[in-house]
Every structure is written in structure tokens, then in C-alpha cells.
Amino acid sequence: MSAQAVTGAASTAVDEVPQPTGEGAPLLTVENLVKYFPVLGGVLRRKVADVKAVDGVSFTVRRGEVFGLVGESGCGKTTLGRSLLYLQRPTGGRVVLEGDDLSTLKPEQLRRMRGRMQLIFQDPYGSLNPRMPVLDIIGEGLLAQGVKDSRERTKRVEDSLEAVGLRRDYTRRYPHEFSGGQRQRIGIARALALRPDFIVCDEPVSALDVSIQSQILNLLLDLRRDFGFTYLFIAHNLSVVQYISDRVGVMYLGRMVELAPVEELYEHPRHPYTVALLSAVPEVDRARARRRIVLRGDVPSPVNPPSGCHFHPRCWLRERLGNPEICSTVDPRLAIVGPGHAAACHFADRTQQEQERVAAPVVAAGAAPSA
């Protein structure tokens, strides 16, 4: 597997990023994407530090693929999604959509490109303007993309409503006249009206009832089949990500720490952080449930991440291996560990063996994982 050479402010070494497998040409390539937010301080409100929200992330998504993105709250998932859509300008790195490097586009070209890349939000109510009827909510994106004829616009709005399982005559209704699930369908209709190539779905089902969640997930999969959409699917819920994704990336403190095809990641995780995340998923299988690993403490601040491996203060594997010095001194980069599978851990070859030995019952929050 060839390594993709990526360079940037945050990199101390080069990540090895596995190429997507399966059918479909690469659609989106993200190379060493960086997004820092300035922290202002002092009387003069000068920049005193950076929030390293996304700190050198690289991956490729092929056309028609669902790329899942997981990680604890604050690890940079939303910032990554918004930065690669150029809704906020990245601090560094490249985003390439079918050969077009977004950083080189002029504002007008970028505006047109935005029609090809859409965002579905978590909060189906907050993301819809309560004072606008559905016709205008969905129609304004079409207008911005140059669909000036109002009859054509109305037809495309109605077609989009129908495609997401809503009635064509809902165009005159306002957001408060819909249920949460229906509002999320309107959010999806707004995205698909532009027939985009690529859609970032940022926690699109987290705010919905469990019974509605599966309807929306199946709708997204149906739309992929019918329109050939490609998704970056962000979620906390690992079961949801497992259901919908072809490949999954795991983020920790602004970095991608593991990336693999979905079955491979769930069956053979190689990063200790992924192991801990997966062990927290409720399991019918009692044997798996007994091996739960609860991470110590909170996620460290992205303003001042820990030295070496950012995960080292919370890492159960490091502890099992007797706290090797390299973990706190050398930052591990993503490296290929199997077909289509990469992990950023100096001891990724020991994870599975040691995981088997962590045969303890559930560890109380705040306590050290048992040896």
C-alpha cells in the first residue's frame, strides 16, 4: 500500500493513509487538513494560543461510499466536516473534489462548488428558519445556485420532498408544523435538491427518537442508491455508524487515530482508543461485554495536547506494557497495519493480544482499567 506524502504545519512525520477499496473512483481527497481557532487573551485581546481542533487529517472517500467518523465530544468531527466544505476556511492542508483543489478556487468558483457539497445538520429544528415556508427553505439554495425560474424551482422542491417521503404540497407549511423526523427529512430534501456529489451528515439522527432514527438512516441509504450520493457520516453512536458506513475513521484530539473498513474496525480494532470506544457499546454478547474498558479522565484540552502520543495519559495498553517511554515522547503517525487498515499507535501489533488479557468486569468510571 503506497503512503500518501502529506506535509503541513502540524506534521512531524508522514501518515500512511489506506486508499478506499471497492468500486468507485476517488471523489474527495483530504490531505493533512488543519483547523486552528485562535484563543484571545489579555487586555488587547491578542492571540495567546490555538485550539487545535483539527490537526493534520488525511483520507480519501470514493464515489458512492459512506465514510463514518466517530470520536468523543470535542475531538473535532464537526470542525473537520465544516472545514472540508470550506464553510470555515482551513488553517492548512488541501481538500480536492474530483481534481479541484478548493484552496485555489476564486470566491465565485467556490460558491458554485458548494452546490456539489452539502451539509445535513444534527438539529432538524434549529437548522430550518422558522419564519420561512418549506418552499423557500429548500428553494433558497437552488436560487443561490442559479435556478432563477420560480416554476422550475417549485418543481425541484416538490421532487425533493417526494424523494424523502414527504407530500409535494408541504411546500407551503412552516417548520413548526412538522414532527422532528419530518423536519430532518426537510433538511435532507434541502441538501439533495441541489443534487450534490458529496454530503456531510453531522449527527443527523442524534436528536431523533430511536424509532425514527432507523427510518432516516434507511432513507439516506436509499438516496445513495437512487442518486449515487457520497456521505461523510459523523456520529457518536457506534452502532449507527456501523449500520451505515463502508469505512470508518476514529478521531482523537483533532487527529485520525484509526481508519479501516467497517467490519475490520469493529472486529479487529488496532488502536487502544478504538478498543475502549467499542467496549462501551452495549453488547448482547456477554463475553464481549465483560471486557469493557472505561477510559480514565476527560479528553485533554486541544489547546495544549499531551506530549508524544496524545492518548498516552488515558491509554490502557500503555499501562499494560509498563508505560514505555516512547508513548510520552514520540508522536505516532498513522501507519498501515492491514489491508485498508491504518492505526496511529507504536504498539498496534500488541493491541489485540493485550485486549484479550483485559478480562476484567466493567471498570468503574475514574478508576484504572484492571490489569
Ligand SMILES: Nc1ncnc2c1ncn2[C@@H]1O[C@H](COP(=O)(O)OP(=O)(O)OP(=O)(O)O)[C@@H](O)[C@H]1O
Ligand atoms: N468557532 C470556534 N472557536 C473556538 N473553538 C472552537 C470553535 N469551534 C469548535 N471549537 C473547539 O474545537 C474543538 C472541536 O470541536 P468540534 O465541535 O469540532 O467537536 P465535535 O467532535 O464535533 O464535538 P461534538 O461531538 O460534541 O459535536 C473543541 O475543543 C471546540 O471547543
Ligand code: SF4
Ligand atoms: S502509542 Fe502508546 S500511548 Fe499511544 S495508543 Fe499506542 S500504546 Fe497507547
Ligand SMILES: [Mg+2]
Ligand atoms: Mg460536533
